[in-house]
Amino acid sequence: MFRMLFLLMLGMSVGYFLHGSALVRHAAKGVRVTIPLLLFVFGASIGADGELIANIGFFGWQALVIALLGVVGSFVAATLFRRIFYGKGGAK
């Protein structure tokens, strides 16, 4: 975790001091390549797990319900957070 944080800070300092340089502009745009690549690699590790794929329906149904409940809970919590700390209409 601290490695990720360190890399984020490192990237931020490089971006801050070299802003406007071609390197930084390309690095920032590279996000659009890196994320699809990560998803591809992750999909591959799921696809290659035979036992997981065989029972995907059974596990998937439970996972879907728990994930959806978590998403709804987070949405409600975030809306409450905004109401409490930032007034009714405030977005920031």
Add this chain to the structure above:
Amino acid sequence: MKENLLMLACFAGGILCGFTGLFPDVLFHPSLPAVLLSVLMLQVGAGLGAGEDLQLALRSFRLRMLLLPLFTIAGTLLFSALAVLLFHSHSLADILAVGSGFGYYSLSSVLIADLKGASAGSCAAAELATVALLANVVREMIALFGTPLFSRWGGAFAPVSIAGINSMDVCLPAILRATEDQTLAPVAVLHGIVLEMSVPLLIAFFC
């Protein structure tokens, strides 16, 4: 939208490639995801650092931003707990452990397989770990593809909260684009960091 479709296609393509085995072994190298994630962090950081709004973002920091992750944890766990009414094969603690991944599928599934294996046997642990992996992948996908909708319906904090741990990396570019609010960056990063620390603590507690 085009980018979202590309991401979905890459994910589906990956599953297909893994399933058919049509696919170089180098992609199964265990450190590859970590390397890619590191590159992503550098890129996200560079984009943030080069942005004109970084100063503004830092000046806009408030202590109450630290409370958002606590709201996310409470909301996620309270609602996830309802699943116990549907799935009698799992205990409440099992369901809460799955919910405690907050989108961090890799760490949460490994932790559950490990910690649950000690108490309930490796078979039950592998099952629960698989559910945790899938549930947290689904959460990440919902967050990634639903960000524009969530920010429209629930304001700027909703996509951050739903993204869970991914608010600091994978979902951060989408969140900043959808909300058009660069000042959200420190909130989203802080949110991800606090949740990342809470994942092992909560899973250890529930397993």
